[in-house]
Amino acid sequence: KIQGSAVKEFLFSQALASGKSRFEKQQFGCGPFWDAIVMKKIQALVGGRVKYMASGSAPLSAEIQIFIQSCFNCPCRQGYGCTETTGGSAIAVTEDNTTAQVGPPTSVTYLRLRDWEEGNYLFKNGQRGEILLGGPSVCSGYFIDPKNPDDSIIKKNQQDFVTIDNVRYFCTGDIGEIDALGRIKVIDRKKDLFKGATGEYVALSKVEAALKLSKYCEIPCVLGRIGESSVIALISPAVPELIALAKSLQEPSEDALELCTKPAIVKALSEALTQQCKKAGLIAFEIPKAFRFVLASDATPAWSPDNDFLTSTMKLKRPVIAKAFKNEIDAAYASLK
Structure with a gap:
C-alpha cells in the first residue's frame, strides 16, 4: 500500500493494473507512460538500470513476481538449486512470464524424478517425484573429519547421495513436477508434509x-x-x-x-x-x-x-x-x- 495522497495511491494502483495486463501478455514493466510518472522514482532506489532480477531460496508468489516486474521494468525469474549442488541448478527462461516454475535444468545439471510412494508422488502419475540433481556441480558429500568421524554424517552421505548410470546425484527432498515444456515446478517437500x-x-x-x-x-x-x-x-x-x-x-x-x-x-x-x-x-x-x-x-x-x-x-x-x-x-x- 502506497503512503501518500489519494491521487498518488490512485496513480500507483493504475500503474500496477497496467503492469499486470502487460505481464499476462508476456511483457514486463508498466509501459513508458507509467514508468515516467510513477515507477521511475522506485527504479531509482536500485540505481535505475536493473535489467534482470532473480529469486531463489523460497517460492516466489505470482503476486510478488508481477509486482516486482511492474515496479522495476525488468523480468524477474525464479531459480532453483541447493548448497550441495553449488547453487543454481535450474532457472526460468527470461522470455517466459509463467509463474510457479523454475525453468529447465542448467546445461551442467542432470535432473531425475524418483518415485516417493508414501506421498503418492509417482512419475507415472503426471511426471512427479523427488527431485534428484546430478552432474559435475554436485559436491563430494558432507565433510567427515578423518580423525573423529561422525557416524551421523557418514549415514547422511549414504542417504543423500546416490550414483545412477555413473552420474552422482544429490537427493534434494523436494517434490517436483515436469510440465509439457520441460519446466520444473517444485510442488512439495518430503520433510515438510503433515499427514x-x-x-x-x-x-x-x-x-x-x-x-x-x-x-x-x-x-x-x-x-x-x-x-x-x-x-x-x-x-x-x-x-x-x-x-x-x-x-x-x-x-x-x-x-x-x-x-x-x-x-x-x-x-x-x-x-x-x-x-x-x-x-x-x-x-x-x-x-x-x-x-x-x-x-x-x-x-x-x-x-x-x-x-x-x-x-x-x-x-x-x-x-x-x-x-x-x-x-x-x-x-x-x-x-x-
Whole structure:
C-alpha cells in the first residue's frame, strides 16, 4: 500500500493494473507512460538500470513476481538449486512470464524424478517425484573429519547421495513436477508434509507461502502434530502492522509482546490470516485451525539465524522451533478441543 495522497495511491494502483495486463501478455514493466510518472522514482532506489532480477531460496508468489516486474521494468525469474549442488541448478527462461516454475535444468545439471510412494508422488502419475540433481556441480558429500568421524554424517552421505548410470546425484527432498515444456515446478517437500488423522497431506511450506502474503505476517511457521486432524501456525507478526491493528480496535499500545496475547488482537489477526489462506486458494484441511503470535523478548522477529531458529539461508529449523515453542503449540491445540 502506497503512503501518500489519494491521487498518488490512485496513480500507483493504475500503474500496477497496467503492469499486470502487460505481464499476462508476456511483457514486463508498466509501459513508458507509467514508468515516467510513477515507477521511475522506485527504479531509482536500485540505481535505475536493473535489467534482470532473480529469486531463489523460497517460492516466489505470482503476486510478488508481477509486482516486482511492474515496479522495476525488468523480468524477474525464479531459480532453483541447493548448497550441495553449488547453487543454481535450474532457472526460468527470461522470455517466459509463467509463474510457479523454475525453468529447465542448467546445461551442467542432470535432473531425475524418483518415485516417493508414501506421498503418492509417482512419475507415472503426471511426471512427479523427488527431485534428484546430478552432474559435475554436485559436491563430494558432507565433510567427515578423518580423525573423529561422525557416524551421523557418514549415514547422511549414504542417504543423500546416490550414483545412477555413473552420474552422482544429490537427493534434494523436494517434490517436483515436469510440465509439457520441460519446466520444473517444485510442488512439495518430503520433510515438510503433515499427514492428518484423516490421511490427507498438508504441505507446510505451501501454507507458509500463503501466510507470508499477509501484511500482518513477518515469518510464519506451520506445524502439525501426530494424531491431530489439523495444522496450527506460529506467527512472528509484523510489529508496525500489529500496533496499527491494535489502535484500530481501540486497544492502543506500543508493547508488541503484550499485543501478541490480547484476545481481541489474536482473534482479529487469526481471522485476517485465515482469510488470506482462503484467498490464496488453500482448501479447508490445509488452513491452520489455530494461531499463536510470538516475538523475541526485544520485540524483534522470534526466529533468526542469530538465535539459531533459522538457517543462514533463512529457512526454518522446524524441529528446533517445535521444541522451543512447545507451550505455545500445546496451547494452540488445546484451544481446538
